Amino acid sequence: MKKENIISVLEGVTDPEIPVLSIADLGILRDVEISGNEIIVTITPTYSGCPAMDAIQQDIRKALSINGYEKVKINQVLSPPWTSDWLSAAGKEKLEAFGIAAPSTSHSCAAGGTGSDSPDHCPHCHSKNIEMISRFGSTSCKALYRCLECREPFDYFKCH
């Protein structure tokens, strides 16, 4: 059993709500350990009530099982708390291409960070002329915005 191989399997596990992002891109996957013949996967929830966590655990087991890894333990940790800073650069690009504005890359969103909590631009036409519709969107991790140039509404992955 090689850790790299296991990680590459887990990189194929995507978020059920945002299928363009893997759990590695999202920063949900915190650690992989091999202990004897058991694999210990450590994950952290984005938000306390994120309903995707149960589905993600099932998907992790399924992906590993298909690849022949049967003995799997999944630990869920809360500390340090997940922050959108852990979204990988590749993940942010994938989000934008999918039509979801990503949190700004120039600031930290973690506790004490100075991250401004609004998107830089519309993910469709890149205009900076945007307005917030609601602080809460279709999932816990998103807010709802509207572009005042192209008039399209869009999701914003919150600075958190």
Added chain:
Amino acid sequence: MSPFSTYIIHLADNALILGHRNSEWTGHGPILEQDIALSNIALDLIGQSRNLYQLAAERLNSLSPERKSITEDDLAYLRDSTEYKNFVLLEQDNGDWAKTILREFYFSHFQLLQYHGLLNRKDPGLAAISEKSIKEIRYHVKWSSEWVCRLGDGTLESHARMLNALDALNPWIPELFIAADYEKEAAESGLALDPSALYEDWLSMVNTVLANATLPLYPPEKKDAFSLSGKNGFHSEHLGYILAEMQFLQRAYPGCSW
């Protein structure tokens, strides 16, 4: 049950009962975006309550290893109303949008201060939950404060409804800041927080917003007049109805799980 275990359950019950109340708006919000907003807040609160019940269950199991181990579900679904330790404020009926908003506003400010205070107490499990929850509650505070201003400084009708909401909810506020015996004991051993220490900060935060909203301020003199003490298990009639709905499935089909 140790004072600290009871305290964790008190925190969990607060989050669960308000989460349940807020979730009653799902599908009934005034407009879709706000329906989604309140549903998201409900989800955050229920998620926080799950983390707290898990922490309480772990503690209870490790303190009494000889007893059959319990889970978060036992704590949420198999306790009766006198065992619930949530604030009476949180079980009140939703009323109109103004009353629901005002309750979220009052409680999210309280929760923010409480969890901040718990960050440097002695229990790492509770500190981790607090740190995680604070990030979510900051959003609840912002959202509900914006609504308090919009309604208070809005139309004659929305202003009048906020005045009604203040009348309906203010009597339930003193309970938040009067420590229960288990709370005092757990605070003295460095695990919990005495809520009376949060009052001044809470008052100044909510009154800043109420002033902006052209609403009467929360009266600063603390009223210790007789009122129910939900954190000690004395509840209004509303809690029983919430539990009847929430616990029905588990009571009718004992042990069923997803």
